[in-house]
Each structure stands twice: as C-alpha cells, then as structure tokens.
Amino acid sequence: MTPKRIAVVGGGTGGTLLANKAVSLLRSEVSSGRVEVHLFADSSEHVFSPGNIDIAFRGAEPSSFRRPERNLLDRRVLLHERAVERVNLEERAVYVDSERLNYDYLVIATGSVARPDAISGLKETSYNFHTGQEDARRTWEALQRFNGGRVLVLTNIPHKCPPSPVEAAFLVEELMRKRGIRERVEVLFATPYARAYPAAAIAEVVEPLMEERGIRLYTMFNTDYVDPKERKVYSLEGEEIGFDLLITVPPHRGADVVFKSEIGDEEGWVAADKETLRHPKFDDVYVVGDATNIPISKSGVVAHLEAIVAAENIAADYLGTGKVYCYTGRINCPLELGGSRAVFVAATYERPPSRQRPSLMKYLMKRAFPAVYWEMLRGRVDPVFDLYLGKPYKVKGVGGA
Amino acid sequence: MRRVVDARGSFCPGPLTELIKAYKSAEAGDEIELLATDPGAKSDVSAWAKKSGNEVLEIKDEQGYFRIVVKVVRKGR
Ligand SMILES: Cc1cc2nc3c(=O)[nH]c(=O)nc-3n(C[C@H](O)[C@H](O)[C@H](O)COP(=O)(O)OP(=O)(O)OC[C@H]3O[C@@H](n4cnc5c(N)ncnc54)[C@H](O)[C@@H]3O)c2cc1C
Numbered sequence: 001m002t003p004k005r006i007a008v009v010g011g012g013t014g015g016t017l018l019a020n021k022a023v024s025l026l027r028s029e030v031s032s033g034r035v036e037v038h039l040f041a042d043s044s045e046h047v048f049s050p051g052n053i054d055i056a057f058r059g060a061e062p063s064s065f066r067r068p069e070r071n072l073l074d075r076r077v078l079l080h081e082r083a084v085e086r087v088n089l090e091e092r093a094v095y096v097d098s099e100r101l102n103y104d105y106l107v108i109a110t111g112s113v114a115r116p117d118a119i120s121g122l123k124e125t126s127y128n129f130h131t132g133q134e135d136a137r138r139t140w141e142a143l144q145r146f147n148g149g150r151v152l153v154l155t156n157i158p159h160k161c162p163p164s165p166v167e168a169a170f171l172v173e174e175l176m177r178k179r180g181i182r183e184r185v186e187v188l189f190a191t192p193y194a195r196a197y198p199a200a201a202i203a204e205v206v207e208p209l210m211e212e213r214g215i216r217l218y219t220m221f222n223t224d225y226v227d228p229k230e231r232k233v234y235s236l237e238g239e240e241i242g243f244d245l246l247i248t249v250p251p252h253r254g255a256d257v258v259f260k261s262e263i264g265d266e267e268g269w270v271a272a273d274k275e276t277l278r279h280p281k282f283d284d285v286y287v288v289g290d291a292t293n294i295p296i297s298k299s300g301v302v303a304h305l306e307a308i309v310a311a312e313n314i315a316a317d318y319l320g321t322g323k324v325y326c327y328t329g330r331i332n333c334p335l336e337l338g339g340s341r342a343v344f345v346a347a348t349y350e351r352p353p354s355r356q357r358p359s360l361m362k363y364l365m366k367r368a369f370p371a372v373y374w375e376m377l378r379g380r381v382d383p384v385f386d387l388y389l390g391k392p393y394k395v396k397g398v399g400g401a
Numbered sequence: 402m403r404r405v406v407d408a409r410g411s412f413c414p415g416p417l418t419e420l421i422k423a424y425k426s427a428e429a430g431d432e433i434e435l436l437a438t439d440p441g442a443k444s445d446v447s448a449w450a451k452k453s454g455n456e457v458l459e460i461k462d463e464q465g466y467f468r469i470v471v472k473v474v475r476k477g478r
Binding site: 350 | 407408410411412413414415416417418419421422425426439440441444445448449452453454476
C-alpha cells in the first residue's frame, strides 16, 4: 500500500510545528509507514525572526537566534532541505528540482517576504530589520554611526508583526539617549493607520508615551515613493517627510513560489478559511501563518496556533473522526515600549484587544521568549498556555459543539 | 467596479489595512465595500477618506457588523 503523504512547504514557525504535530497526532500511522510527513525547507537553518529586533536595536549577536532545522524536528519528519519550485493543486503535486512528489494533503506555510523594492526609492534609501539578520545588523551599524539629525521610522503595510514598527521607534529613541546624543536627534514615526497602533485600546497606551519621549507621530501616511536625492518620503495622501536616517518596515508580499504557482492574490496571499485554515476550493490543501489572506496579524503566534488547528483537521480528516477544528482567532503579541516595559496585544475574532498597563513583567516575558521558542516548535509548551488561555480552537461535528 | 472586502473579525491590524490594500489596486471611480466588526472602523475609514481625498458613500449598521462603502476619487501622484 502506498503511504498517504502530508507535504508541508516552508520550515518556519508554522511549518515546523505543523510537521511535528502531524507526526504526534498520527503517531502509529507514521510509525507503521501508512502516513509520511514531508517537510520542504529552503534553508537548513531556522531563524527566530523576532531576534532581529535585538540585533537591530541592541546589537545582539545574530547566531544566537539560529538553529539547524533538523534538530527542531521529530526524527520521523522527512526533511527535504530544498526549495519547492511550484505546487499544482489540480495535480496534487509539489515540484522540486523538476522532480514531482504527489501529496494527499498539502500545507502551504511559506510565510511572507519584506519587499523594500516594492516602493520606488525605498530600497536604496532605507535600513530595515525584516529582510533578515544581516539587514538587521546593518541597521544597528547605521544607528551607531548616526551622529544627529532626523530619524524617520516609516511603516508600510501589509507587514508581519504589527508591534514591530512602534517598537523600533521606542528603541531608536532609547538608543539615542543611551548614546548621549538625544538632544541632537529628532525621532519621527509615520504609520498608514489612523493612530499610532491600529487597535484603539493599544494606541491609547502608545500615543501618550510617544509624546512623553518626544517621538513625533504622522498618521495616515501611506508611502507612495521616496526621492533618494531630496531624501524625502511622499505619501499617497499628499504629504512629505524629510529624513537623515530612514528605518523602515517594508511592505510584505507572499513567497515567490505562490506567484510562480499562481495560487495567490495580487500580493501573493493564499486563500484560506479563517477558522479551518482549509483552502476554499481544494479540501486537501491547508494554508497557515503569514502566507494566508486571512485579515489577522501576520505573527508567529498566529502561525503557531493555525498550525495546531490545521494539523488537527488533517488528522481528523485522515482518521475520519468527523470533527472539525475551528481557530478562534486568538492573538497575543508582545509590544515593547522602551524603558523595560511592554504590553501584550491580545484578541480573538470576536474580542478586540483591551487596554493594558505597561509592565516590567510583560517585558521580562518577552525577553525570555527566545529560549522558549525552540521548545514551542515541538509543541511542548502549549499545554501550559492552554491552561491559562484555553484552547485556540472550538471543535464542531461529532463529539463537538 | 465594486469590490467587497470582508474584514470582519479583524482587530489587529484591522480593517483599514484591508481597505488600503484594495485602494492600491483600485482605479479612480471604483467603489470598495468594506465589512468590519472593529468598532474603530467607522471613524478610521472616515478620517482616512477625508485625508486622502476619497469619498465615503455609505456607512450602515448591519446585524453584528458595519458596511462602509468608499468611492475612490483620488490616487497618489
Ligand atoms: C523583526 C520581527 C519581529 C517579530 N516579532 C514577533 C513577535 O514578537 N511575536 C510574534 O508572534 N511574531 C513576531 N514576528 C513575526 C513572525 O516571525 C512571523 O509572523 C512568523 O515567523 C510567521 O510564521 P510562518 O511559518 O508563517 O512563516 P516563516 O516563519 O517566515 O516561515 C516560512 C518559511 O518558508 C520558507 N519558504 C518560502 N518559500 C519556500 C519554498 N518555495 N520552498 C521551501 N521553503 C520555502 C521560508 O524560507 C521560511 O523559512 C516578528 C517578525 C519580525 C521580522
């Protein structure tokens, strides 16, 4: 009998957990060879991207945020350290180096890519910490060289990790104070949203702090283009801002393979049901994490929880239990405010984020996270979170609600 | 052309992200119909439309969500 194949494309936050989780939910099927879990990863190293904040604004050592992907996986996951060229959903096939692998279930977990080249003039004028560790390091170096003038932190949408632009602004301001040159530096923060943070309850915390720290806020600023000679950014809304140092969160797009396979929208996001994570047209295809078109934050927390839900749905479908797992839309993203304080942006599809007091405890939780992350990819920490926050899904169908 | 953008259940980053995405690929004269549950959506969209020189045609309370129709009048440069 040919084994049933689960093919996972993308060995990041969502794909790694999903592969591990699928093996643990179908343990005896995998051990007996009835099910195979294949993971395609285009890099042999797994990078903890939130570490880019520490690299760019605290000068942290990049290698401390990398681990070999193989070491993060259950040994029964079949890892292919190769990039998938394209997928064909009609043929139920994944193509790698012109070879074809047929699947029974496909999971698209290819993430999102920061694309400073998507806006005219942006790439050549800016530093950013979303395109990888090296660029994060360059941002740190530029901040070290900077000797006064105007720093603009410029947010473009869509992007992963909604808190990251605000964090950048606070940490730049703090760094300038630590370097003793704050009085020679103007810190500006521009965002496409109507307030400093898209969720009102969080903006109520962020805005007074920005004012207190002398960070000048520009709202509803959607970058149209950057003029490299003038060193000015122009918005679609008709405003302009000049800068000496430009730090940006570039607009993001889906992965190359999504465009090549023609399975996404114009920005490269793949359609998925926001509760089941299943593709609306192909019931053997699931999409998790940044890759989806779901209007939820592109964050590691979401990728993680969606991976759990998708793995449960695949296992339930394979085993024929009749259960359907529905993601509640839970998010829980730390937002650092400088001065060793943080809040958590917590919400679900039904409940907007509520207002919180910044605390040292939340800051310490955020800083402790890199150590916990590697364990989370194995699914080992979830029982603790579930204890405090409940399950990230509701179960419908047989035995469910 | 009218395009429906369903941003129900989105609080972070929220409906304005979805609206602006649709706006970037729209032509002058197009209409974007935004569905949202975020209580901030009405004021955000109105403020953004005013600033960007676009027009809010309709804001309606439906059962459990809002329907906001924006007409694209002006686009960037
Ligand atoms: C500076 C920064 C700070 C952040 N802070 C936080 C935070 O505090 N909290 C939080 O929750 N999130 C945070 N995030 C966001 C988080 O890192 C991402 O949202 C998360 O990694 C998304 O998981 P994913 O699995 O969808 O994508 P990724 O983790 O990006 O994984 C996708 C993987 O697929 C691979 N891939 C793409 N195409 C192919 C192909 N054709 N073949 C094989 N492999 C392919 C990619 O190389 C990548 O390894 C932060 C991100 C950044 C950049």
